[in-house]
Amino acid sequence: MGRVTLDGLLNPSSVAILGATDETRRVGGRVMRYMHEAGFKGPIYPINPKRETVQGKRAYPSISDIPGTADLAILSIPARFVKQSIYDCAAKGVKAVVVFSSGFAEMGDEGRAMQEELGAAALDAGVRLLGPNCLGAASVNSGVIASFSSNFLDALPEPGSVGIVSQSGAFGAHLYSLARARGIGLSHWVTTGNEVDITIAECLDFLVDRDEVNTLVVYAEGINDAEGLRRALAKARGARKPVIFLKVGRTEAGAEAAKSHTASLAVSDAVVDAMLKQYGVYRADTTDEMMDVAYACQMGVFPEGRKLGILTISGGVGVQMADSAIKHGLEVPELPDAAQKKIAEMLPFAAVRNPVDITATAMEDPSFVPITHEIILNETDCDAVASFLTPVSGSHEVADTLLPYFARVHEATPNKAISLNIIMPEDVARRYEAERHTVFDTPDRAVASIAALCKIRESFDRGEGAAPLAAPSDALSVPEMAVSEVEAKRVLASNGIGVVREALVTDADSAVSNAAEMPGAVVMKIASPDIQHKTEIGGVLVGVEGDDAVRNGFDTLIARAKEHAPDASIDGVVVCEMVSGGVETVIGVNSDPTFGPVVMFGLGGIFVEVLKDVTFRLAPFGVDEAARMIREIKSFDVLTGARGGPAVDLDDLAETLSRVSVFAAENADTLDSLDINPYLSLPKGGCALDALIVPKG
């Protein structure tokens, strides 16, 4: 980046407010009030040429008149004055400005031009700019509320460890309200608006480095800095700080709507999804899911495995929670005999396998609840516990008995997550939360949150993963012009990718001699840059065996080509080994304008065509990422020998995908698309039967 950091924005020593007024109904009045109330320690300079004082503080006619400097300047001024103000601020040593004004790129071309001027001015003046068309930012520990959002009228942020970064101001404000209602404390809250300078990516990058932040919530409309975002996400994973990401535009209709929402660049959702998977980001589908997962993550307790213990006072709810656990990919193991026996001795009528149903009757003696919790947490290999104890357990008395037990559990096994489904008054809930236990009001969410924590921990543990396989030293590059299928496979082979054994021949004798070197029958295909659909003209012969048949085949193909496409230039005939068995897969590469080359994988035939059962990753990636990719398709079982078919060589397939990704990445500037259809995955190894490389240009 090379530009000054966001310290001026999120950790300033002094703040100037341009357009500060007394009236807190107005933007400049509101910011002034918030900065005042939030307990900012440094000087605050109201700028207002018409007043001596604003809200009790001495006002200055212009930024040039303040004594000393201001790290941060908040511009509550009309759009047309913004550009000049940026220069004025820079002259006084201001490091960052917040621009609330709308009327820029979101308003069409004229606005976009104005916005570009702002961006250029900020760059020129060496000032960082948040906005325009944003709701500003808050940095809770620093006592900075550089926003006019009416949310802060009701209540200032509760300090906490969650950082919210939202491109949308309105939705950022909405998330603020939801967090407050849920008792989720915030470290930072930033809305980036039109992102002429500061992007979501950079905010994320900055926040990951703050010790007080342990969880990041991101709401993105578009992706304006793909490289920066990838860097920030990699850094967050390295720091084991979960990123919960809601990216709008999942559906075609959504993407269509996004296009008319001009302030952001549309990007293929499949590619965004691939990127988020690759970086171990938790992609939330809904607002509720995002807030639930953030709520759980901030506790900082990430279970070491997927084994869930379920404790309930209702058998039916136990079943419901087991359903939910399985749906979310958790396991519900039968408890060890000793633990079952111990519970059964105390509570002869309890169900003890897991779910453990201590029955409502057990609630008559409140000591059963902590004891059974302790048994499941300490005497089984469950990684987490979800408990349905409502409706009678939401009291301080129950908390008094439970919390000391839970504390002992956390001391011994700090990563065991405890998720309670109890409807309780807020002050009781806060006691559990202070000890890093989660409280939900439905069993489904109590379980789902644990599943989210498990997935996040797994992505942390996985880390960056294996490096992409190095390309062979003699790897060929993407050809400058379109090339034949044979040539395409030659390029792939030089990049370490298995291809079918084949030869391009121009006379019948060579056809015969080449076929003779291949085991069994061969496939013969006409080779011509001008004949796209070979099968339609009878240009493919399958199962050709014996010298005479090969010789006849050569002649037949040439004759058919001449008959059906008299003007076609003919390269000859391809003779290739007839490989059978295995499973046909499809491997593709496309060049995404935002993220560069993207590798696709799926099974051939109906799986790709009818079921659209495909998966994507950004190039390049290593074999372990490729292995995950392969396991992600719904038809994965076909590769392991379901339906009595062959079990294929998954290691070869993963290696091939990684090699394709490396080829795509190394040739990112020149490769438009690559299509290997099919790549025949065999019980041992595999090979590309057909391939098409399309260069850019």
Place this chain on the structure above:
Amino acid sequence: MGRVTLDGLLNPSSVAILGATDETRRVGGRVMRYMHEAGFKGPIYPINPKRETVQGKRAYPSISDIPGTADLAILSIPARFVKQSIYDCAAKGVKAVVVFSSGFAEMGDEGRAMQEELGAAALDAGVRLLGPNCLGAASVNSGVIASFSSNFLDALPEPGSVGIVSQSGAFGAHLYSLARARGIGLSHWVTTGNEVDITIAECLDFLVDRDEVNTLVVYAEGINDAEGLRRALAKARGARKPVIFLKVGRTEAGAEAAKSHTASLAVSDAVVDAMLKQYGVYRADTTDEMMDVAYACQMGVFPEGRKLGILTISGGVGVQMADSAIKHGLEVPELPDAAQKKIAEMLPFAAVRNPVDITATAMEDPSFVPITHEIILNETDCDAVASFLTPVSGSHEVADTLLPYFARVHEATPNKAISLNIIMPEDVARRYEAERHTVFDTPDRAVASIAALCKIRESFDRGEGAAPLAAPSDALSVPEMAVSEVEAKRVLASNGIGVVREALVTDADSAVSNAAEMPGAVVMKIASPDIQHKTEIGGVLVGVEGDDAVRNGFDTLIARAKEHAPDASIDGVVVCEMVSGGVETVIGVNSDPTFGPVVMFGLGGIFVEVLKDVTFRLAPFGVDEAARMIREIKSFDVLTGARGGPAVDLDDLAETLSRVSVFAAENADTLDSLDINPYLSLPKGGCALDALIVPKG
């Protein structure tokens, strides 16, 4: 049923409380207090042999001592006294008893025997029994709270139109809390516990008939009265009262857990799911979904179509809502030009296609919000509107401007649903809700609730649907013993189901003459009850053409059978027409112990075997239900000619499924299973190529 109705339980004129005490910490004290506080109009008789008065009312030593009668007796007494009390109550004319006591079927075999005695006693004495092991019931308008749930300590039910029926007491209480927190008013709240007499089904049946009930929420662990449930659900659909159903045990692990929860019978989830679909029941996956949908349904506003207008103050949130709409099966149509123009004239910078983004700036003049709402609601063909107006619109002032507009809309088009995503204080929300608009705190739920309303309305409009096709008058029944494939197809053919043209022959001449009558080549198969896997012994010949080939074929098959299975009894050889083209489907019937015959449908090969892409319905059903069934499979596109295959005769397929369902229903007592694999669906018509009928016994 033939037994007295539930009036005694849910609409009693007088109530006796056995075990009533002064201490409200005890069950009998709590019930007494609740009945008192709930404003029950009739006499309440506390029964307690040790006290003169209970909570200020004269107490009676036994039920026999009360003056007159009590319609309802609430038994807060130990389990061992319950049976005698039932007889005592009956002697005084009691119509219904509530039994809270646990220690019955949920505790094992001994308890189950005791429970059966209770059931027999109630039947014998002519008294209806709720429970045992339940939390009781509440009937809000009648002022009846026959429960000791501590929930009612905090607050008595708000009257409303939602009836909750829960098998689980603890979860019923939980739902009560959630409803209260959400401001959902209740008409009735019933927990059925072990269901020795009164079941969920009967409660549902009773509540559907109450005018004050417009929405039903059901939480079921098992299904104890399948016939009654089907009747009640059909009645609810006829009365256009939505039933929102959460049935636990969706996953195998859940079902496994359900088995060890002994109080209820496990039932295959696929069958429950089929039944709920068939009766147009809204099946909720999670507690949150159940409560959201109930909240929306009670408004009684069901959109007439799936077209959603989206109005937001943030472009990004508009995209998010469009995503959510598509995910939930709604449409987001582009608004008509006139409407777009009208909005654009007012708000030149708004996005106007749909989603309509009036931008946060528009909020500065609060009149834009109602006007744009009115345009979308009145001047487009949108069936519903979802609006994201938070965070600045949760005030009484905004409600003051919006509500009169909304009222006009509802007057003109009473089925247009308005769903607001605004975070607002409860008292403001209640104002919108009073006018039957829904208020959600996240955009996803605002949209999802509209989708639920649409689906429910569609199921109402569909109603019972077409009657199952009548079986032909000469339809054959299920044979008493296992029969050959040929015989099975003969049975199917007599039931109006298309089968392949074929003949069983016992000599080569007949083989030749039959083959000669079939167009083109034939398939020949050995026919023997002792040879299950014909292909393995070379017992199937495909594409046999010409007299000589058929004659040879006959001899070959007989020879192979004799060679490979010398002891097999051989019926002869089946000569059948070789039908090609079309799509192979699989049609099956299984007999479910709870719901009787269930029809399965899917596509052949990997679709059934690998992808488990199948769907079910209870037999019998008509062609429209069959048509929905066909469209439900994920691979439906294969039937319409995707992947360049043939488009098949969907009408024939639907008719076939309906006829299979009728055959299954008519033979429910004798049919164990039927397997038509494949049924070849053709561009015109279709035919069973192979079939297996397994009789019961």
